[in-house]
Each structure stands twice: as structure tokens, then as C-alpha cells.
Amino acid sequence: MVEPRPSAPTGCEGTEVVIEVDGLSMVYSERGAETVALQDANLSVLNGEFVSLIGPSGCGKTTLLRLVADLIQPTSGRLEVAGKSPRQARLDREYGYVFQAPVLYDWRTVLKNVMLPLEIMGVPRDERRLRAARLLERVGLSGFHQQYPWQLSGGMQQRVSIARALAFDPKLLLMDEPFGALDEITREAMNLELLRIWEETRKTVVFVTHSIPEAVFLSGRIVVMTPRPGKIERVVEVDLPYPRDPETRESERFFELATEVREALRGGH
Amino acid sequence: MPAFRQVLPILVVLAAVIALGYPLALVFGLPLARRDLSDLRKWRKELVTSLAPSDLTPLAEGGAITFSPQPGRSVLVLEGHPLEVEPDTDANAVAAAAGRPLLVPGEVPERLTDLLYRFPVEALAGEGADAIYAGTRLLKEGISPAAERPDGKRLDFTFEGAEGPVLVADRLLLEGEGFNFDQGRVILSEAPPFGSEVRRIAADYAVLDAAAGIVALARPAAAPLQWAQEVVRLAERLGGESDGANRLFTLEHTPVLENDRGRALYLDGSPLRGNGERPSERVSGERATFTFESASGLVVLDGRVLIEGIDYHHSGTEVVFVKPPARNARLRLHPDYLLVDPERGEVLLAEPPMPGAVLWVAEYSYYSEPACGPTLYQCFLALPQHPVPFPHWIARRVAPFMSKFPLNDERNVVRATFYTTLGTLAALGLGGIVGILLAVVFVLLRPLERALLPWVVASQTIPIIALVPVLLLVLGNFGITIQTSLLPTALIGAYIVFFPVVVGTVKGLRSIDPLALDLMRSYAATPSQLFLKIRFPAAVPFLFTSLKLGTAAALVGALVAETESNNRRGLGFQILGQVQSGNVADVWILLILSGLLGIGLVALVGLLERIFAPWKRA
Ligand SMILES: Nc1ncnc2c1ncn2[C@@H]1O[C@H](COP(=O)(O)OP(=O)(O)OP(=O)(O)O)[C@@H](O)[C@H]1O
Numbered sequence: 001m002v003e004p005r006p007s008a009p010t011g012c013e014g015t016e017v018v019i020e021v022d023g024l025s026m027v028y029s030e031r032g033a034e035t036v037a038l039q040d041a042n043l044s045v046l047n048g049e050f051v052s053l054i055g056p057s058g059c060g061k062t063t064l065l066r067l068v069a070d071l072i073q074p075t076s077g078r079l080e081v082a083g084k085s086p087r088q089a090r091l092d093r094e095y096g097y098v099f100q101a102p103v104l105y106d107w108r109t110v111l112k113n114v115m116l117p118l119e120i121m122g123v124p125r126d127e128r129r130l131r132a133a134r135l136l137e138r139v140g141l142s143g144f145h146q147q148y149p150w151q152l153s154g155g156m157q158q159r160v161s162i163a164r165a166l167a168f169d170p171k172l173l174l175m176d177e178p179f180g181a182l183d184e185i186t187r188e189a190m191n192l193e194l195l196r197i198w199e200e201t202r203k204t205v206v207f208v209t210h211s212i213p214e215a216v217f218l219s220g221r222i223v224v225m226t227p228r229p230g231k232i233e234r235v236v237e238v239d240l241p242y243p244r245d246p247e248t249r250e251s252e253r254f255f256e257l258a259t260e261v262r263e264a265l266r267g268g269h
Numbered sequence: 270m271p272a273f274r275q276v277l278p279i280l281v282v283l284a285a286v287i288a289l290g291y292p293l294a295l296v297f298g299l300p301l302a303r304r305d306l307s308d309l310r311k312w313r314k315e316l317v318t319s320l321a322p323s324d325l326t327p328l329a330e331g332g333a334i335t336f337s338p339q340p341g342r343s344v345l346v347l348e349g350h351p352l353e354v355e356p357d358t359d360a361n362a363v364a365a366a367a368g369r370p371l372l373v374p375g376e377v378p379e380r381l382t383d384l385l386y387r388f389p390v391e392a393l394a395g396e397g398a399d400a401i402y403a404g405t406r407l408l409k410e411g412i413s414p415a416a417e418r419p420d421g422k423r424l425d426f427t428f429e430g431a432e433g434p435v436l437v438a439d440r441l442l443l444e445g446e447g448f449n450f451d452q453g454r455v456i457l458s459e460a461p462p463f464g465s466e467v468r469r470i471a472a473d474y475a476v477l478d479a480a481a482g483i484v485a486l487a488r489p490a491a492a493p494l495q496w497a498q499e500v501v502r503l504a505e506r507l508g509g510e511s512d513g514a515n516r517l518f519t520l521e522h523t524p525v526l527e528n529d530r531g532r533a534l535y536l537d538g539s540p541l542r543g544n545g546e547r548p549s550e551r552v553s554g555e556r557a558t559f560t561f562e563s564a565s566g567l568v569v570l571d572g573r574v575l576i577e578g579i580d581y582h583h584s585g586t587e588v589v590f591v592k593p594p595a596r597n598a599r600l601r602l603h604p605d606y607l608l609v610d611p612e613r614g615e616v617l618l619a620e621p622p623m624p625g626a627v628l629w630v631a632e633y634s635y636y637s638e639p640a641c642g643p644t645l646y647q648c649f650l651a652l653p654q655h656p657v658p659f660p661h662w663i664a665r666r667v668a669p670f671m672s673k674f675p676l677n678d679e680r681n682v683v684r685a686t687f688y689t690t691l692g693t694l695a696a697l698g699l700g701g702i703v704g705i706l707l708a709v710v711f712v713l714l715r716p717l718e719r720a721l722l723p724w725v726v727a728s729q730t731i732p733i734i735a736l737v738p739v740l741l742l743v744l745g746n747f748g749i750t751i752q753t754s755l756l757p758t759a760l761i762g763a764y765i766v767f768f769p770v771v772v773g774t775v776k777g778l779r780s781i782d783p784l785a786l787d788l789m790r791s792y793a794a795t796p797s798q799l800f801l802k803i804r805f806p807a808a809v810p811f812l813f814t815s816l817k818l819g820t821a822a823a824l825v826g827a828l829v830a831e832t833e834s835n836n837r838r839g840l841g842f843q844i845l846g847q848v849q850s851g852n853v854a855d856v857w858i859l860l861i862l863s864g865l866l867g868i869g870l871v872a873l874v875g876l877l878e879r880i881f882a883p884w885k886r887a
Pocket residue numbers: 028029030035036037055056057058059060061062063064230
């Protein structure tokens with residue numbers, strides 16, 4: 001079911017649909033065995049929205065994200081990204097992808113890692129240096145331009161990877177458990193930072209997570225998914241007002257919403 | 270001091286290796302030294318001869334002579350017959366003991382010129398070889414013919430070991446009047462006629478005309494010439510009792526040479542025959558009767574002395590065995606005596622000498638001492654080649670070896686090292702480029718990899734010692750040799766280097782994390798961007814690891830190539846040369862040098878790696 005929804009209560013006015021998922025299914029067949037990773041998924045994500053995908057392992061979150069990114073092709077159903085086919089959207093560099101692992105290139109310094117997409121897209125040398133530096137400053141890594149990835153901590157590496165995804169200013173940010181490998185404290189700090197960046201840039205974000213508090217704290221909407229076969233169970237509207245801060249986590253509404261998501265997750269079983 | 274800390278382990282290992290060199294040198298060298306010490310064939314041979322009056326003079330002066338007469342072991346001999354007096358080894362006492370002068374001169378020879386004398390005919394007759402003396406000094410006769418034959422025109426002749434006047438037929442020519450020297454050759458002023466004899470006096474004198482008694486001296490006599498009619502000599506008497514029963518006697522100096530043709534034993538005035546006679550018949554295994562030249566003697570079968578009456582009987586010149594000797598057994602008849610134990614100098618006579626008979630020896634040879642010296646360590650030091658030389662011997666050779674040839678000579682070692690270095694670097698470059706290109710092709714075109722990879726592997730199973738001559742032959746057709754060009758060395762080394770480079774680079778190009786590839790896809794990167802920005806940099810550390818492996822192998826390749834026979838450049842030539850001429854210390858210098866070169870080249874590759882792959886963790 002397509003559920004056109006008004007934007008978050010902050011008055012985020014975008015009504016343009018950035019991702020349109022319509023009856024999308026993905027079946028992996030490997031050596032005769034078929035895995036239904038995604039079944040009849042319906043979802044639209046509006047411009048400037050922060051949407052989280054949450055669900056137990058194997059429910060097709062990554063699959064959905066990879067479909068959107070045109071890294072794999074769906075078995076059936078319709079998918080539009082920024083009003084075009086996923087392939088065209090990819091060629092037009094409409095999205096930036098952040099993986100669970102930082103996937104930095106060993107032989108490039110932090111600065112050059114961030115500059116890589118700009119290099120590929122043919123941005124002039126001076127400008128890409130300027131943009132990369134600005135993004136590194138935004139993720140709080142101004143002093144680390146010339147370091148190599150192995151010289152950074154896991155959290156720092158993930159911040160480089162976010163800066164890199166933002167470097168070419170894509171309309172859409174696809175993030176697959178970017179903070180999954182981080183400890184709780186770092187993760188909360190990164191949440192705040194991501195939220196700040198989102199509030200500044202107003203990008204559309206699709207964010208995969210396993211953490212209910214993270215989903216509630218960050219998102220305007222939470223898409224709850226259940227496995228075997230992977231499908232969208234329901235969508236929880238998060239009406240906490242932006243800008244949010246650490247206190248938001250202690251509010252009563254936060255706990256109510258968390259409970260709602262938890263129940264939705266349980267409902268799928 | 271990070272540089273010091275890097276060099277330190279190398280220094281420690283070097284010190285350990287040097288320290289290890291000493292025990293190793295002994296471990297490998299002492300067995301060889303022991304062989305030299307114990308093998309009689311490697312001992313010095315010494316000749317014991319009876320002493321002429323001229324030899325006895327230095328004895329009286331306390332000088333050195335070949336045997337040291339002990340009381341009872343010396344005998345005075347007059348013209349081959351022992352005198353019945355006990356000699357005292359003072360020369361004058363010897364003369365007194367003999368009761369006559371040691372030398373009884375005959376008629377004084379007639380002096381014709383400085384060099385020509387006329388002797389009484391009987392002086393030169395018979396065993397006159399030791400009959401001419403200058404004072405008491407015995408003169409030696411000797412003459413050697415020219416190496417070339419006179420053809421009526423030839424003027425230049427060469428003689429071996431001769432330095433006296435030249436004789437053409439019987440005419441005496443002197444230097445300056447008749448011939449001159451030119452670069453060791455004798456140039457006659459007049460060509461000797463075809464077929465004539467051209468000779469040169471090699472020792473003290475030569476007999477020109479025995480019938481006329483004409484003798485030519487090599488140089489004017491220092492003392493009046495005399496012809497010795499009788500000479501008393503001092504000889505060694507064998508140990509052992511002459512009591513009519515004893516047959517076993519001993520020589521004083523041992524071990525005695527077993528097969529000594531010069532050994533001359535005498536019983537009183539008659540010479541004894543010690544060599545074994547062969548039987549006229551074959552030892553067939555069935556035959557029991559054998560004939561020998563001599564009618565009596567010691568019958569020796571396979572080294573065992575048989576006993577007459579038990580093992581055999583004599584019947585005329587025939588020996589009749591009780592039991593036929595085994596087929597092909599070694600059967601000998603020693604007519605007079607047998608050297609039964611060369612080690613102890615024991616001589617067994619066929620017949621016991623009569624009481625009072627004197628058994629003496631005019632001449633024999635023995636092994637005096639190991640040629641390398643009396644102790645094992647001296648023999649070790651004297652080894653002509655040490656498999657592992659003492660490290661300081663190697664060190665001592667470094668400077669002379671390095672400067673054996675001037676720096677501008679291609680055989681100079683420093684220059685050779687330079688050639689080999691250049692060759693190996695060229696090989697690295699060429700092999701690296703070929704390897705990288707092949708790896709790129711393989712990664713881009715998988716079917717090509719499947720088709721070509723087995724051949725790449727096969728190429729490495731061809732031993733380079735087989736490949737090198739073929740390649741050099743092919744290149745030689747185009748006039749390209751190691752002597753004139755780096756190309757052969759580079760090609761051979763490259764042939765070795767390219768393999769690890771291909772394997773390593775392919776692995777490196779494929780070493781990309783699938784997520785990293787996804788990321789590039791999300792950027793809609795082109796294949797060439799993917800290659801240049803991701804695959805290639807990821808392969809760089811792999812490439813350098815391969816190059817390091819290849820460097821050592823390329824160096825070996827270059828060394829092998831340089832051993833090619835027409836080549837004189839590079840360390841390979843040096844190693845081969847020093848191995849062939851047996852300069853072990855120099856070989857070790859070259860081995861160490863090659864090792865250091867290997868370390869240096871790999872370090873150089875490591876340095877390049879730090880420049881081209883600076884991201885690697887320290
Ligand atoms: N390339 C693939 N080939 C075959 N099966 C796959 C493939 N990728 C995913 N699957 C299957 O599809 C299902 C969904 O996978 P997906 O990675 O989307 O799950 P996920 O929700 O991201 O799980 P997690 O939270 O563990 O990352 C799983 O059962 C998985 O086994």
C-alpha cells in the first residue's frame with residue numbers, strides 16, 4: 001500500500017516523492033535454492049524525509065537498499081528513484097551510499113578518500129579539495145586530512161565514509177547500518193552528529209538500523225520489516241519535533257514510540 | 270637512530286657468520302689435512318745414497334747429509350766391496366779407518382784447453398760415471414740434444430735444462446764465439462749441416478770421444494781435475510745379525526718406498542735382486558708347476574711367503590706346488606730378497622748370509638715426513654684449497670682481489686658487480702613491465718587467462734641453465750652478446766621475474782573488497798576509472814612483494830647467464846673463473862658480494878615500495 005503522508009511535524013514541506021516502491025519483490029536463487037528476500041514491498045519516501053528501516057536479521061533491509069541503489073535488479077515490481085529508473089538515478093549520481101563497514105581505500109589519505117567520488121565525477125581539482133575539506137570539517141575531522149585510514153578509529157572511519165557519501169551532494173543518502181559496529185556511546189554521539197548534518201542539508205535519508213532507540217531518535221518515519229519472507233510489516237510515524245537533542249531520548253513520547261516499534265516488530269512473528 | 274636499528278640485526282648476523290666461519294673452516298678442512306698427513310703418497314721422498322768423499326767433507330764440517338750413520342749401521346765400501354773396518358763418521362777418521370785415502374787418483378789428465386781434457390782411456394771405460402773429480406768434488410756427466418733437427422739452414426736451437434757450451438757434432442762452441450743467446454734460444458753463427466748432432470752440455474761435463482778419452486767441461490774447473498782410480502764411500506749397513514741363520518734385516522730410514530727402482534742392496538760385493546720375477550706360465554688354477562728365470566729365491570703368492578718343502582719344491586728352474594695356486598693369484602719369485610714390510614723397512618733374504626757377511630745398501634728412497642708438515646694444524650694451514658677459508662683469510666684477499674685488474678678493465682670485480690647490478694635492474698624493469706601488462710590482460714580478459722596461464726607456468730619449469738645457452742645462441746645470431754649488451758641478461762632475468770609479478774599482480778588486481786566495487790558502481794565509475802583508481806593501487810603492494818621475490822631470482826639468472834663461455838663481464842664470469850682456478854677465498858668473496866648485492870637490490874625495491882606505496886602500515 002502506498003501511504004502518502006504529510007511531512008514531519010517540523011513542517012518539512014517537501015512533497016516530491018524521491019523513492020517510489022510499488023509491489024517490489026526480490027528472490028535470490030542460488031544453486032536451485034530460492035530465497036524470498038523481499039515480498040511485495042510498497043513504500044514512498046518524500047523529499048527531505050528521514051526514514052529508517054528496522055527489522056530482524058534477514059528481513060531484506062539491505063536488499064531493499066541495494067535495489068534502490070541499482071546494485072541489484074528486482075525480480076518483479078516497480079521502483080522509481082528521483083522520478084527515474086534506479087539505473088538512471090545511479091548514473092545521475094542521485095544517491096550516496098554508506099555501508100555498514102567504512103570501505104575506505106587503504107592507499108588514499110582521508111582527504112583523498114573523500115575526494116574520490118568527486119574525482120570520478122570530474123569535479124575540478126581545486127573545487128574537490130575545497131568540498132572535501134568542508135565535509136571533513138562538518139564531520140569533525142579537520143585535522144586528519146593526511147592520515148591514512150588505518151590510523152583512524154572505527155568511528156572516525158565511519159565519519160569519513162559519511163563525508164564521502166555527502167561529498168558530491170546527492171539528493172538521497174542510503175545508509176546501511178552505518179553505526180552497527182560502534183559502541184553505544186560513540187553511536188549516540190554519531191546519531192547527534194548525523195541528525196545535525198541532516199538538519200543542515202535536508203537530504204532525504206533512508207537509514208537501516210537494528211536499534212529501536214536509534215530509529216526513533218533519528219527518523220520521521222520508521223518502516224518495520226519482518227523476515228521469511230522479507231516484507232514491510234508497518235510504518236510507524238515518529239511525531240517527535242525536530243530539532244531533537246539528547247533530552248529527546250528521555251521524553252515520555254520517545255518511550256511510547258519505542259514500545260510501539262517493538263510491538264510492531266514482535267507482531268511480525 | 271632508526272638507521273642504526275635497521276642495520277644492527279644485519280651486523281649481528283654478520284658477526285655470527287664470521288664467528289661461525291672459524292669452526293666451519295676447521296670442520297671442513299681438518300679431514301683433508303688428516304688425509305695429507307696420513308697418506309704416504311703425500312709425504313716427502315728422500316734419497317739415501319752412499320757418500321762419496323766430496324759428501325763426507327761437509328760431514329766433517331758438521332754439515333747436513335742425507336743419512337746419519339749410527340755406530341754399527343755404517344760401512345765403508347771400496348769399489349763396491351765393503352771394507353773390514355768400522356768407520357768413524359768424521360771424514361778424516363773415515364779415511365784413517367779405511368787405512369788409505371778416500372780417493373786414489375789415477376794418471377793426471379792432459380789439459381787441452383780450459384774446457385777440453387784428455388783422460389786415460391780406462392778412466393772413461395765401464396762404470397766411470399763417478400770417476401772424475403775436481404779436487405774432491407765429484408763431477409756429473411750430462412748432455413742434452415737440441416729440440417730441433419738441423420736442416421742445413423736452421424740457426425736457432427732450444428735445449429732443455431742445459432746451460433754449458435754447445436756441441437755441433439764433436440766441435441765445441443762457446444758463447445760469443447760460435448753462438449749467442451736470443452730469448453732463451455741459442456743462435457749459432459753457422460748453420461750445422463743436415464743430419465748432424467747438435468747438443469749442449471747439461472751437467473758438469475760430457476764425454477766427447479770415449480775412444481780418445483776426450484772430455485769437455487761445462488765450465489773451467491775450479492780445482493785440478495783428477496781421475497779417481499779407487500774411491501772409498503760410506504754406505505748404510507742393514508740392521509740384523511749375520512749369524513748364518515737370520516734372514517730378516519732392516520733399513521734405517523722408514524717407511525721405505527715399496528716400488529723403488531733405485532734401491533740397490535749388496536751382500537758383500539754382489540748386488541741383490543729384489544724385484545719379483547713372473548712365472549712363464551699363466552696361473553690357471555689347475556697348473557702346479559711353474560718356471561722362473563732364477564733357480565732359487567723366495568716364492569711369494571699373493572703377498573705371502575711360501576715355505577719350501579711344505580708349500581712347494583724346487584726342481585731346477587721349476588717350482589712345483591703341492592697344491593695348484595688359485596686362478597690369477599699373484600705368483601712371484603724374488604731371487605735374492607723381498608721387502609716384506611716397507612713400513613718398518615724389513616727385508617727378508619732368500620738365503621741367510623754367512624756369519625760376518627756385510628749386507629749394505631748403496632741407494633734407496635724413503636718417505637721422510639708429510640710434505641705439509643709434522644702437525645695436523647700445519648697440514649690444515651698448508652692445504653692448497655680450503656673449502657671454507659678462515660674469515661680473515663677471505664678479508665685479506667678482498668683488497669688484492671678487488672684491485673687485481675684496473676677499474677677500466679672489464680675483469681675488475683667492482684666493474685663486474687656494476688654490470689651484474691645493471692643487468693638485474695634491467696631484468697626487474699623488463700620483467701616487471703611484462704608481468705604487469707600480462708596481469709592486466711588476464712584480469713580484463715578472463716578467457717585469455719585460462720588459455721595462457723598454463724603456458725606461463727610451463728615457462729617456469731624450463732631450467733634456466735637450459736634456456737640460457739639457447740637464448741644466447743639466438744641473440745648471438747643478431748650480434749647481441751652479454752659481452753656487448755645488457756639485453757641478454759635483462760631478458761633472462763625478466764623471464765624469471767615476470768612470473769611472480771604476473772601471479773602477484775593478478776591477485777592484487779582481484780583483491781578488491783566487493784563493497785568497494787559496489788561503491789564504485791554507485792558512483793557510476795567507468796571501467797578505466799575502476800582500474801586506475803582502485804584495482805591498480807590495490808595491486809601495488811602485491812606487485813612489490815612479487816618484485817622482491819623476483820629480484821633474488823633475477824640475480825641468480827644474471828649470474829647464470831654470465832657464466833656463458835665467451836663472456837667476461839659480470840659476477841657470474843668472476844665466480845666461474847675463480848672456481849675454475851681454485852681460488853676458494855676469492856670464490857667466497859664473490860659469494861658474499863653476490864649476497865650483499867641481493868640484499869641491496871631487495872632493499873632498493875623496498876625503498877621504491879615505500880615511495881610508491883606509502884600507505885602501508887609501518
Ligand atoms: N546475494 C545473495 N544471494 C542469495 N541470498 C541472499 C543474497 N543477499 C541476501 N540474501 C538473502 O536474502 C535475505 C535478506 O537479506 P538481507 O541482506 O537483505 O537482510 P538484512 O535485512 O539486511 O539482514 P541484516 O540485518 O542481517 O543485514 C536473507 O535471507 C539472505 O540470506
